[in-house]
Amino acid sequence: MTTHSFAKITPRKIAIVGAGQAGLLLGCALLHQGYAVTLVTNRTAEEVWSGKVMSSQCIFDQALQIERNFGMNQWEAQCPNVNGIGLTIPTSDGKGEMAIHWRARLNACAQSVDQRVKMPGWMTEFERRGGDLRIENVEIPQLEALTESHDLVLLAGGKGEIVNLLTRNDARSPVRQPQRQLALAYVTGMERSGPFECVNFNLIPGVGEYFVFPALTTQGSNETQACDIMVFEAIPGGPMDRWADVKSADQHLDVCLGILRDYLPWESERCANVQLTDANGILSGRVTPTVRNPTLTLPSGRVVMGLGDAVMVNDPITGQGSNNATKGALHYFDAILRNGDKPFDKAWMQSTFDGLYEGYAEPVIRWTNSLLFPPPDHIVRLLATAQHAPRVAQRIANGFNDPRDYGSYWFDEDATDAWIAQESQSRAA
Known part of the structure; x- marks a missing residue:
């Protein structure tokens, strides 16, 4: 793990609510620096492993290097590598031909580890490093108790009523409603494509997008397996928006395969023998890209700070969600260590988040949002x-x-x- 040159201080108490990419990574990194860290989540590791998939994460090299530096790359040797990006735009005549098609290598590989694999593993690592892992629901009374007993409380959960208490920053959130109906399927049996593994993007003008890439997922109660993640981004109400009446996992997959047959025959050919990794390997829904204000003042007057998806939610179209969360965790880690023995007050929280947003996140969000609209x-x-x-x-x-x-x-x-x-x-x- 990379060492930092910050002066050693009396260990401070940090509480993190939410056991996702940002919260667990930051918690484990702070434990390694001698901080006392409490992490609160509402699901056990076993419940996460056996539950529904949560995302279509693909993490690129800069973010992977952060995981390596913090000693959190437990699956790197077994996870399939993504070595490039491919882009295809079909012709507009509906004949199933490619108008634009290219593939290019990444300078360093990307990887995707199913969060059902990663988060249970990181929860185990968090406890191994001496962290206090608590399984409970958190509402305002629990936040109040945490702020009484900890120097800093970070709210890192990306969903639920508690996160909605962090107010939307309208100036930083120009997209006001979901621009895509999202659906994904984790599958095995897909034929390989091209000389090296890619995130294969297919952009269908006026219809939506489809991208697919290899990943590592669960198998049974404690094993892992390679898979592919199929991600569909349908323009709401358009011809690709077909999941509203889906009642089962098998029907979900049938809808996905039907879209490929209709619009992307070169992708459909790869899928002759695909099957779902498991009944929980599907997901559908909509996302409103949102940047929230980073602080929440509790009735007591004490302040909680947002982290990760709690403060920045991107549409998955560019695959930046887990990358943003990872880079955000590093930014907060450095800011916490730099702050030394000084209070983690509201001004520090706002300044820390503004540094992340203005220094990194804003251009990422602007680029991601641009892809939700017809390209110039x-x-x-x-x-x-x-x-x-x-x-x-x-x-x-x-x-x-x-x-x-x-x-x-x-x-x-x-x-x-x-x-x-x-x-x-x-x-x-």
Whole structure:
């Protein structure tokens, strides 16, 4: 684990409500630095393992490196690698042909570990490092009790009424309603595609998106297995929005496969022998992209701070949710250590979150939200150029690792067209 140069202080008491990517990672990292950490969640490790899938997480190298540095990469050796990004846009005539298609390698691999595997493992690791793990529901009285006994309380749960007490920041949340009907399926038996494993993105104009990538998931009561995660993003009310009347896991998968047959025959061909990993390997719903204000003042006047999905919820279309949570955990970790013996007051909380949002999250959120709307002409030209310009394709692909790079061209038509022209001249030379 990477060591930090912060001065050693008297161990302080930190409480984290929520056992997800951000909360567990931060809790384990603080324990390693000598902090006394309490983590409160409403499900046991066994309940998480045997429950429904929670996400379609794909974590890219920068975030994976944070896990490595904190000694939290327990599944790296057995998890399939994602070595590239592929992009396909079908022709608009409905004939099932590709108008744009390319694949590009990532500079370093990505991985996806089912949260039903990861969170139970991290809960075990949290207790192994000396953490106090409590299984209970948390409402205002429990938050009040935690703030009485701890120096800092972080609310890291991404769902539920308690999280909604963190108010929406309208200025930072320009998207006001869900832009996609989401559905995913964890499957085995999918045929491999291409010379290296990719996140294969398929963008169907006016209909929605489909992407698929390899992952590691549960098998039985305590084993793991490789799988693929199929993710559908349907424009609400459109021809791909077909899950409203689904009553069973098998019916859910049938709807997914029917969409592939109708719109993406090259993906359908890979799925002739797929089957669900388990009856709980499905999920559907809608997400409103939201940035919340990071502090909650309790009736006592004491203040709780939001972390991870509790304060920033992205649409999964760019696969940045777990990456944002991981980088957010590191940002909070550094800020907590820098704060030393000083109070974790409301000003510190706001400043810490603003540093994360302005320094990293804002450009990621802006890029993610942009993909929920029809692409401007210069982006279509760029994606088409990438078919014949490997350097363009590779830069676009590696932006998933650090999406801040998109800020230098994605939103600027002149910058994009200048880059396209430069690449065209380079190929002609």
